[in-house]
Amino acid sequence: MKGKQKMTMQIIPTNYPQNMLSGGLVDGSPTFSALGYANQLSGADLIKIVAANRLRGRSGLAQPVSDKWQLCAAQTADNKLVVVNTIDGDPFLPAAATLLAKNPAGVIEGALIAARAVGAAEAYICIDEAKEETAAALTDLLRELQADDRLNGCKFDLIAVPAKYVIREDTALIAALEGKPIMSGLTPPMPAEKGFQGRPTLIHHAETFAQVAAIFRQAARGEEVVQTRLIGLAGDLQKTGICEATTDLSLRTVFTEIAGGMPEGKKLKFLQVGGPSGFLFAEDGLDIVLSDEAFEAGGRWLVNPSIVACDEATCVVDYVKQCADFSEKAACGKCVMGREGTWQLREFISDMTAGKSKNDDLAMIEEISQGIHTGALCPVCRSAGAPVRSALEIFASEFDMHMRRRRCPTLVCNKYVTFHILPEKCTGCGECLPQCPVHAIAGDDGLIHVIDQDVCNYCGICETICRSNAQAVVRAGLIKPQTPAEPIPVGTFKRRPGGLGGLRRR
Numbered sequence: 001m002k003g004k005q006k007m008t009m010q011i012i013p014t015n016y017p018q019n020m021l022s023g024g025l026v027d028g029s030p031t032f033s034a035l036g037y038a039n040q041l042s043g044a045d046l047i048k049i050v051a052a053n054r055l056r057g058r059s060g061l062a063q064p065v066s067d068k069w070q071l072c073a074a075q076t077a078d079n080k081l082v083v084v085n086t087i088d089g090d091p092f093l094p095a096a097a098t099l100l101a102k103n104p105a106g107v108i109e110g111a112l113i114a115a116r117a118v119g120a121a122e123a124y125i126c127i128d129e130a131k132e133e134t135a136a137a138l139t140d141l142l143r144e145l146q147a148d149d150r151l152n153g154c155k156f157d158l159i160a161v162p163a164k165y166v167i168r169e170d171t172a173l174i175a176a177l178e179g180k181p182i183m184s185g186l187t188p189p190m191p192a193e194k195g196f197q198g199r200p201t202l203i204h205h206a207e208t209f210a211q212v213a214a215i216f217r218q219a220a221r222g223e224e225v226v227q228t229r230l231i232g233l234a235g236d237l238q239k240t241g242i243c244e245a246t247t248d249l250s251l252r253t254v255f256t257e258i259a260g261g262m263p264e265g266k267k268l269k270f271l272q273v274g275g276p277s278g279f280l281f282a283e284d285g286l287d288i289v290l291s292d293e294a295f296e297a298g299g300r301w302l303v304n305p306s307i308v309a310c311d312e313a314t315c316v317v318d319y320v321k322q323c324a325d326f327s328e329k330a331a332c333g334k335c336v337m338g339r340e341g342t343w344q345l346r347e348f349i350s351d352m353t354a355g356k357s358k359n360d361d362l363a364m365i366e367e368i369s370q371g372i373h374t375g376a377l378c379p380v381c382r383s384a385g386a387p388v389r390s391a392l393e394i395f396a397s398e399f400d401m402h403m404r405r406r407r408c409p410t411l412v413c414n415k416y417v418t419f420h421i422l423p424e425k426c427t428g429c430g431e432c433l434p435q436c437p438v439h440a441i442a443g444d445d446g447l448i449h450v451i452d453q454d455v456c457n458y459c460g461i462c463e464t465i466c467r468s469n470a471q472a473v474v475r476a477g478l479i480k481p482q483t484p485a486e487p488i489p490v491g492t493f494k495r496r497p498g499g500l501g502g503l504r505r506r
């Protein structure tokens with residue numbers, strides 16, 4: 001998906017001092033000033049403060065955090081557990097990874113405050129089993145804090161889990177912790193009532209805990225509490241990486257002022273906000289505020305504030321096909337709408353890019369998206385239809401072009417383009433010829449190679465091969481470049497009068 005390769009952990013400066021990314025550390029040492037303040041308050045008061053600040057869970061359902069705390073605190077069991085989820089589902093927003101790299105103490109501090117609020121004496125930090133270095137650093141930090149008696153009497157353990165997208169759902173995370181197949185489970189009972197091994201289990205993403213610490217840190221200093229969010233910036237932007245910004249900024253402000261807008265020479269086509277199952281916004285929709293409340297007021301949901309910018313060369317149909325593909329792979333397969341619905345959605349959109357769509361496919365896409373939204377067992381798949389539905393609202397004519405006119409205006413969808421070798425650029429290296437699966441390329445050493453358009457199946461392999469070479473293979477729509485009828489020596493091609501090509505349909 002666009003921007004994936006460009007995702008970095010570079011921290012981009014914003015409108016507010018770092019609240020979560022460095023707020024709990026002074027000269028590299030944890031201050032735990034928030035915890036010190038929280039320790040003077042009762043559990044009920046801590047919950048009241050979180051409720052008063054209307055803190056909502058990050059990287060999940062965006063539920064009020066105080067609801068979960070209240071439910072867990074109300075349980076009478078004496079073996080309650082706090083779980084820190086550090087698995088980042090959104091490929092464009094490595095929030096937990098960044099927090100663990102920049103301010104792990106802030107995450108631990110937030111978890112300790114939550115443990116005090118609900119009456120838990122044990123905490124787990126769930127960490128991607130592939131991130132051995134992070135786990136080792138966290139182990140060292142916890143050992144150090146334990147030795148200094150700074151863990152409030154709470155016992156911390158690290159648990160390695162596979163980094164699956166579905167783990168953003170609390171019941172799936174519990175399944176992973178218990179060594180069961182990683183699938184979402186039925187609720188109620190909620191994990192805060194009956195979670196890991198039947199114990200009341202309070203689960204939040206690392207960013208939620210970091211924000212808890214930030215809230216109490218500001219309260220301890222007598223400051224007005226300002227909440228911030230981590231925002232992922234990827235794709236066609238001047239600046240890509242992660243930023244921490246206040247929750248009152250519009251998408252336009254983040255796009256233009258923080259990310260610097262589009263790179264020179266590129267024009268925005270759309271922004272996708274909220275990861276691979278997020279909504280698309282065109283230029284005229286960027287004034288929405290980047291907060292859960294503002295999105296919900298507009299009938300959308302934010303999930304994760306990651307922003308991927310796509311320029312005009314992006315095919316929106318191909319883009320939402322990749323989103324649907326991501327959602328289908330992310331589904332754990334437990335429920336029918338999540339499993340079959342995401343598969344069908346992907347198939348219908350793929351058909352549009354492959355010249356196979358039928359007239360009623362748009363209605364089917366709408367019906368399936370709606371069905372997944374209302375019928376999926378858990379939130380993981382519920383928003384799978386958001387990219388295509390929002391894309392249809394903005395780019396209806398581009399979908400129509402693919403479906404009825406069998407054209408891709410950006411020349412991205414292989415089925416709607418022809419491939420040609422530009423005679424001025426071909427060096428006759430011969431690398432593409434043996435790789436063509438249908439032997440459509442003619443040529444020899446030192447000869448300009450030629451593609452037989454009657455044989456080519458538009459796989460694009462020769463384009464990929466030549467991309468790191470002479471970049472001689474090009475795509476064409478209605479207008480085709482002039483090429484020799486058969487291989488001729490490199491440097492001998494003479495263009496016919498009349499420019500690059502003639503209007504000729506394939």
Ligand code: SF4
Binds near residue numbers: 376377380382
């Ligand atoms: S919606 Fe269904 S298939 Fe998708 S993750 Fe949840 S339980 Fe699994």
Ligand code: SF4
Binds near residue numbers: 428429432433449469
């Ligand atoms: S099209 Fe590219 S890879 Fe093929 S012979 Fe020409 S320069 Fe080489």
Ligand code: SF4
Binds near residue numbers: 419436440441451459
């Ligand atoms: S696009 Fe595929 S089939 Fe066509 S010439 Fe290139 S490699 Fe051969």
